[in-house]
Amino acid sequence: MTSAGTPAHGTRHGRTGRPRSAEADRAILDATRDALVELGWSKLTLGDVAARAGVAKTTLYRRWAGKNELVVDAVAALFDEHLELPDRGGLQADVEGVVRQFAALLERPETKTALMAVVAESTRDPALRERIRTAIVDRQKALVLLGRERAQARGELPVETDPAAAARTADLIFDVIAGAVVHRTLVSAEPVDGAWARSFAALLVGGLTAGA
Amino acid sequence: MTSAGTPAHGTRHGRTGRPRSAEADRAILDATRDALVELGWSKLTLGDVAARAGVAKTTLYRRWAGKNELVVDAVAALFDEHLELPDRGGLQADVEGVVRQFAALLERPETKTALMAVVAESTRDPALRERIRTAIVDRQKALVLLGRERAQARGELPVETDPAAAARTADLIFDVIAGAVVHRTLVSAEPVDGAWARSFAALLVGGLTAGA
Amino acid sequence: MTSAGTPAHGTRHGRTGRPRSAEADRAILDATRDALVELGWSKLTLGDVAARAGVAKTTLYRRWAGKNELVVDAVAALFDEHLELPDRGGLQADVEGVVRQFAALLERPETKTALMAVVAESTRDPALRERIRTAIVDRQKALVLLGRERAQARGELPVETDPAAAARTADLIFDVIAGAVVHRTLVSAEPVDGAWARSFAALLVGGLTAGA
Amino acid sequence: MTSAGTPAHGTRHGRTGRPRSAEADRAILDATRDALVELGWSKLTLGDVAARAGVAKTTLYRRWAGKNELVVDAVAALFDEHLELPDRGGLQADVEGVVRQFAALLERPETKTALMAVVAESTRDPALRERIRTAIVDRQKALVLLGRERAQARGELPVETDPAAAARTADLIFDVIAGAVVHRTLVSAEPVDGAWARSFAALLVGGLTAGA
DNA sequence: TCCTAATCGAGACGGTACGTCCTGTCTTGGT
DNA sequence: ACCAAGACAGGACGTACCGTCTCGATTAGGA
Numbered sequence: 001m002t003s004a005g006t007p008a009h010g011t012r013h014g015r016t017g018r019p020r021s022a023e024a025d026r027a028i029l030d031a032t033r034d035a036l037v038e039l040g041w042s043k044l045t046l047g048d049v050a051a052r053a054g055v056a057k058t059t060l061y062r063r064w065a066g067k068n069e070l071v072v073d074a075v076a077a078l079f080d081e082h083l084e085l086p087d088r089g090g091l092q093a094d095v096e097g098v099v100r101q102f103a104a105l106l107e108r109p110e111t112k113t114a115l116m117a118v119v120a121e122s123t124r125d126p127a128l129r130e131r132i133r134t135a136i137v138d139r140q141k142a143l144v145l146l147g148r149e150r151a152q153a154r155g156e157l158p159v160e161t162d163p164a165a166a167a168r169t170a171d172l173i174f175d176v177i178a179g180a181v182v183h184r185t186l187v188s189a190e191p192v193d194g195a196w197a198r199s200f201a202a203l204l205v206g207g208l209t210a211g212a
Numbered sequence: 213m214t215s216a217g218t219p220a221h222g223t224r225h226g227r228t229g230r231p232r233s234a235e236a237d238r239a240i241l242d243a244t245r246d247a248l249v250e251l252g253w254s255k256l257t258l259g260d261v262a263a264r265a266g267v268a269k270t271t272l273y274r275r276w277a278g279k280n281e282l283v284v285d286a287v288a289a290l291f292d293e294h295l296e297l298p299d300r301g302g303l304q305a306d307v308e309g310v311v312r313q314f315a316a317l318l319e320r321p322e323t324k325t326a327l328m329a330v331v332a333e334s335t336r337d338p339a340l341r342e343r344i345r346t347a348i349v350d351r352q353k354a355l356v357l358l359g360r361e362r363a364q365a366r367g368e369l370p371v372e373t374d375p376a377a378a379a380r381t382a383d384l385i386f387d388v389i390a391g392a393v394v395h396r397t398l399v400s401a402e403p404v405d406g407a408w409a410r411s412f413a414a415l416l417v418g419g420l421t422a423g424a
Numbered sequence: 425m426t427s428a429g430t431p432a433h434g435t436r437h438g439r440t441g442r443p444r445s446a447e448a449d450r451a452i453l454d455a456t457r458d459a460l461v462e463l464g465w466s467k468l469t470l471g472d473v474a475a476r477a478g479v480a481k482t483t484l485y486r487r488w489a490g491k492n493e494l495v496v497d498a499v500a501a502l503f504d505e506h507l508e509l510p511d512r513g514g515l516q517a518d519v520e521g522v523v524r525q526f527a528a529l530l531e532r533p534e535t536k537t538a539l540m541a542v543v544a545e546s547t548r549d550p551a552l553r554e555r556i557r558t559a560i561v562d563r564q565k566a567l568v569l570l571g572r573e574r575a576q577a578r579g580e581l582p583v584e585t586d587p588a589a590a591a592r593t594a595d596l597i598f599d600v601i602a603g604a605v606v607h608r609t610l611v612s613a614e615p616v617d618g619a620w621a622r623s624f625a626a627l628l629v630g631g632l633t634a635g636a
Numbered sequence: 637m638t639s640a641g642t643p644a645h646g647t648r649h650g651r652t653g654r655p656r657s658a659e660a661d662r663a664i665l666d667a668t669r670d671a672l673v674e675l676g677w678s679k680l681t682l683g684d685v686a687a688r689a690g691v692a693k694t695t696l697y698r699r700w701a702g703k704n705e706l707v708v709d710a711v712a713a714l715f716d717e718h719l720e721l722p723d724r725g726g727l728q729a730d731v732e733g734v735v736r737q738f739a740a741l742l743e744r745p746e747t748k749t750a751l752m753a754v755v756a757e758s759t760r761d762p763a764l765r766e767r768i769r770t771a772i773v774d775r776q777k778a779l780v781l782l783g784r785e786r787a788q789a790r791g792e793l794p795v796e797t798d799p800a801a802a803a804r805t806a807d808l809i810f811d812v813i814a815g816a817v818v819h820r821t822l823v824s825a826e827p828v829d830g831a832w833a834r835s836f837a838a839l840l841v842g843g844l845t846a847g848a
Numbered sequence: 849t850c851c852t853a854a855t856c857g858a859g860a861c862g863g864t865a866c867g868t869c870c871t872g873t874c875t876t877g878g879t
Numbered sequence: 880a881c882c883a884a885g886a887c888a889g890g891a892c893g894t895a896c897c898g899t900c901t902c903g904a905t906t907a908g909g910a
Contacts, residue, residue: 017859018901024861040336045891056862061893112335119398120328124252129401137399171402172411175395176388183391186331187349188383189341199384203419210418232881257870268883273872441885442875448887464760469865480888485867536759543822544752548676553825561823595826596835599819600812607815610755611773612807613765623808630846631839653854654906660856681896692857697898 020063027053028060032074036110041071041117068121068128071114076135078105085143091151091208095177095201098143102181103192116186137178144174157208176204232275239265240272244286248322253283253329280333280340283326288347290317297355303363303420307413310355311393315404318397328398349390356386369420388416444487451477452484456498460534465495465541492545492552495538500559502529509567515575515632519625522567523605527616530609540610561602568598581632600628656699663689664696668710672746677707677753704757704764707750712771714741721779727787727844731813731837734779738817739828752822773814780810793844812840 031052035044046067050057064070082105088094105111115136122129148170151157160166180200184192243264247256258279262269276282294317300306317323327348334341360382363369372378392412396404455476459468470491474481488494506529512521529535539560546553572594575581584590604624608616667688671680682703686693700706718741724730741747751772758765784806787793796802816836820828 016857016903018861020860041332042336046893047891050862054862056864057893058863058895059861062860066893113332116328116332116335120253120325120332122401123324123328123398124254132399168411171400172408172415175400176392176412176415178399179391179393179395180384180388181391182395183387186335187344187390188387189334190383196384199380200388203384203388203416205419206422207415207417207419210422236882258872259870262883266883268885269872270874270884271882274881278872440877440883442887444886465756466760470867471865478888480890481867482869482889483887486886490867537756540752540756540759544677544749544756546825547748547752547822548678556823592835595824596832596839599824600816600836600839602823603815603817603819604808604812605815607811607818610759611768611814612811613758614807619804620808623804624812627808627812627843628839629843631841631843634842634846652852652908654856655908656855682898683896690857692859693898694858694900695856698855702898 021059024053024055024059025063028055028063028070029074029077031055032070033078033110036071036074036114040113044071046070068118068125069131072118072128072131072135075111075114075118076139078108078111079136079139083139083143085146087150091147091154091156092201092205094147094150095204096197098147099177099181099192099197099200100194101143102140102178103185103197106181106185107191112186116182140178141170141174144177145170148173173204173208233271236265236267236271237275240267240275240282241286241289244282245290245322248283248286248326252325256283258282280330280337281343284330284340284343284347287323287326287330288351290320290323291348291351295351295355297358299362302366303359303368304413304417306359306362307389307416308409310359311389311404311409311412312406313355314352314390314393315397315409318393319403324398328394352390353382353386356389357382360385385416385420445483448477448479448483449487452479452487452494453498453501455479456494457502457534460495460498460538464537468495470494492542492549493555496542496552496555496559499535499538499542500563502532502535503560503563507563507567509570511574514578515571515580516625516629518571518574519601519628520621522571523601523616523621523624524618525567526564526602526605527609527621530605531615536610540606564602565594565598568601569594572597597628597632657695660689660691660695661699664691664699664706665710665713668706669714669746672707672710672750676749680707682706704754704761705767708754708764708767708771711747711750711754712775714744714747715772715775719775719779721782723786727783727790727792728837728841730783730786731840732833734783735813735817735833735836736828736830737779738776738814739821739833742817742821743827748822752818776814777806777810780813781806784809809840809844 028049031049032044035049035052039048044067046060047057049070050060053060060070064073083101085094085098085101088097106115118128118132122132148157152159160169181192184190184196190196240261243261244256247261247264251260256279258272259269261282262272265272272282276285295313297306297310297313300309318327330340330344334344360369364371372381393404396402396408402408452473455473456468459473459476463472468491470484471481473494474484477484484494488497507525509518509522509525512518530539542552542556546556572581576583584593605616608614608620614620664685667685668680671685671688675684680703682696683693685706686696689696696706700709719737721730721734721737724733742751754764754768758768784793788795796805817828820826820832826832
């Protein structure tokens with residue numbers, strides 16, 4: 001994965017005045033992750049984050065609109081760093097790989113406590129939903145798309161010619177994979193181990209190839 | 213679905229004194245749902261709920277430990293009332309049915325804003341997780357188990373003899389169904405319409421029967 | 425001097441609910457005076473007062489609208505306790521007495537730093553001005569009126585029959601006495617000692633009796 | 637009255653470099669007076685003054701230590717411009733004149749809200765007190781001294797030979813005049829009209845001449 | 849003509865206090 | 880024993896100013 005680090009807060013409002021400290025951004029996001037681990041989402045306070053980061057509260061509010069936006073950016077950085085999909089040689093193996101990778105991120109204490117919380121908030125805040133989508137969800141979805149392309153190249157999956165149908169299928173697969181992992185991890189609160197990943201991948205690959 | 217309504221808050225500590233008002237319970241849960249619809253999870257306050265219910269805050273705290281527990285009970289009542297699985301004659305149709313039913317509940321504004329929020333809280337509160345499981349999750353899972361039994365009776369699915377393996381499979385199927393619906397509804401924020409339910413059910417049934 | 429102590433904040437809004445703590449009122453006013461002595465008007469903060477009083481900020485704001493009102497009440501209590509006018513047997517002696525009494529109050533660090541500050545604020549806040557008048561100024565003025573009555577009874581001053589003219593004269597005398605003491609104490613920043621009080625009283629008594 | 641305008645802020649630290657803008661000083665003091673009229677002392681902020689003056693906050697802080705000093709200078713300029721004492725031919729008339737002149741200045745909204753505020757601050761800040769004395773009080777006192785000299789020249793007042801006693805008497809008269817006007821204007825919040833000025837002057841002149 | 853240095857605007861910075869809101873507990877009097 | 884009402888201690892909120900700082904851009908006098 002590439003890019004970002006600290007995603008754009010809009011590119012320089014004016015050209016005059018003291019420039020914003022890049023280090024402050026980094027310190028704030030680090031402090032946010034630390035506070036999430038220690039306190040969890042609901043006990044995390046922006047005043048505490050600012051104190052941990054050695055930064056004034058105003059500096060924090062100058063950059064982020066609130067707790068939701070800050071936490072999305074803090075968690076997004078993790079997804080940015082830790083998502084990749086090496087070619088494991090087959091569809092089943094690739095699905096297992098992506099499942100374990102999602103799970104590894106979701107089992108971190110920072111993301112475990114934060115992700116569903118911001119998703120819950122996003123049900124009443126379209127801007128937040130969009131921010132989650134671009135910062136987190138789309139990065140995950142890219143892996144699913146990549147895996148499908150490889151499977152098609154290998155001949156494991158048929159090539160869908162209608163682009164709308166192709167998009168619908170990709171969305172479906174993504175919801176199934178991401179949803180199953182999230183549900184297993186957060187709702188059922190059971191670990192995603194090798195056996196589960198294998199069973200799930202078998203079920204999915206079976207379903208995808210059954211129609212052929 | 214049967215039972216509960218207002219599940220036990222422990223059974224009457226002493227025997228004397230004025231008994232608790234049953235109407236208060238109902239009014240509080242109704243007010244909670246109303247407030248969820250109007251304000252969403254994060255802006256809902258217990259003082260406001262008490263005021264809407266025409267009840268003192270003390271009365272509310274005497275019955276529930278906090279916002280999390282109250283909301284779980286308020287939402288659970290909806291799952292209690294609206295989940296059932298009529299026999300639609302085949303596995304594919306039964307899956308479609310359960311999917312649409314989950315989705316109908318998740319698309320209500322009360323549950324949409326509340327469910328992921330309490331799940332997020334539950335990652336740091338085992339008692340809350342247990343409460344969610346017994347009040348909500350297990351009610352959903354019962355439908356999946358029922359559907360499987362019917363499918364096995366019809367011969368659409370093989371009968372698993374090892375009970376541990378049977379439980380693992382049931383858990384997997386449940387995480388896939390519930391997770392996919394949740395992810396579609398809350399993360400992707402797309403509706404679960406007939407077409408999607410059909411595609412998903414086909415994928416799942418294909419996967420389940422592919423190994424045979 | 426009699427009455428008040430903690431002047432009315434309106435007499436009980438409703439009759440139900442937990443009654444307001446009378447001790448809190450006392451602790452807050454004590455803490456306010458302490459803070460005025462230590463920090464002065466401009467560095468006094470309501471949060472600090474609340475902390476000193478062992479009281480939540482909300483308790484303070486429930487009773488007073490802001491710093492101005494609180495300080496007026498805190499200072500007024502001093503005027504309430506320390507103003508009285510024993511009959512010293514003659515007009516000159518009575519004037520000296522009242523002058524020394526005003527001065528003694530104004531030279532306290534609490535009042536020195538606070539009184540002009542709230543008067544300054546009152547120039548833009550009629551409600552505050554009224555509060556100062558009833559809580560502080562009128563108590564002082566009563567002494568002047570008492571002194572005049574005694575002087576008239578002794579035959580040192582003529583009896584004014586026109587009540588409007590009598591009021592005008594009383595106002596004038598009051599502004600001269602209080603103004604001179606305030607100016608000497610706060611603007612000139614010189615002490616009001618026996619010599620000054622004697623000279624001032626002589627000047628005033630001379631002026632009052634010159635026309636006769 | 638003569639002099640000053642913008643009194644020295646120390647005389648050029650180094651000799652090279654860009655010189656300070658004289659116009660900035662003027663703009664800042666004008667803006668300060670405007671802000672005092674609009675907002676009053678307590679709501680006046682230096683950031684707002686800087687913005688009104690079209691000047692950076694830094695420029696303001698380079699010249700004044702804080703709000704107190706700035707406001708003293710801003711109102712001092714008014715005293716500088718508007719105090720003078722034409723010879724009205726008699727002590728009573730001169731006293732009336734000086735009283736009305738003080739009152740006219742104190743009844744301006746800028747001075748009304750600011751003067752007592754800085755005096756209040758000065759009770760805990762000797763440097764500020766000194767600044768007020770030299771910038772404002774001494775200018776007023778000069779008028780009182782001038783009036784006394786004239787009265788002595790006219791034979792209306794005796795010539796005091798002991799210089800210490802003369803100074804004490806002048807201070808007393810000044811505290812009485814200035815104090816009475818301030819108290820009438822700011823505490824009693826009544827206008828200083830012709831009738832009041834006449835009554836007050838009669839009282840004072842009566843007192844001054846009674847001993848003779 | 850360049851150089852040096854203090855000025856200027858802009859605006860971000862670490863802080864502090866604000867006044868409001870919500871939490872969960874408590875104290876009333878009344879049922 | 881329960882209830883409605885509402886005061887209580889505590890603590891986070893997001894905003895507003897404070898006085899300081901860091902920028903790049905002027906604007907002089909002295910070299």
